[in-house]
Amino acid sequence: MQTILGIKGIQRRTPYMTVRIFPATYPYSRYAVVVGTRVFKKAVKRNTLRRMIMECVEKQRVSWPIADYYITVEPRCAHASREQIYESLISLCTA
Numbered sequence: 001m002q003t004i005l006g007i008k009g010i011q012r013r014t015p016y017m018t019v020r021i022f023p024a025t026y027p028y029s030r031y032a033v034v035v036g037t038r039v040f041k042k043a044v045k046r047n048t049l050r051r052m053i054m055e056c057v058e059k060q061r062v063s064w065p066i067a068d069y070y071i072t073v074e075p076r077c078a079h080a081s082r083e084q085i086y087e088s089l090i091s092l093c094t095a
Contacts, residue, residue, distance in 0.1 A: 032068075049073065
């Protein structure tokens with residue numbers, strides 16, 4: 001993503017997801033959620049998980065600093081509960 005342009009960011013990781021945080025290029029935050037086919041083969045399940053993560057982002061974004069967030073979901077996330085995913089995302093983005 002932005003590493004191609006030469007912009008350095010911070011990478012944080014849990015067993016469920018990886019979050020890369022880049023300095024904001026705009027006066028607002030941007031979010032990208034990537035759920036690969038290794039997590040779920042069916043697009044319906046991938047989109048459901050993506051929407052669930054974006055729901056958490058929408059609820060918590062006020063408390064996060066302005067930056068560009070690139071969230072990559074790991075295959076282990078397929079078997080996690082909603083609460084585990086929320087806790088994991090919140091801990092990654094607020095630390």
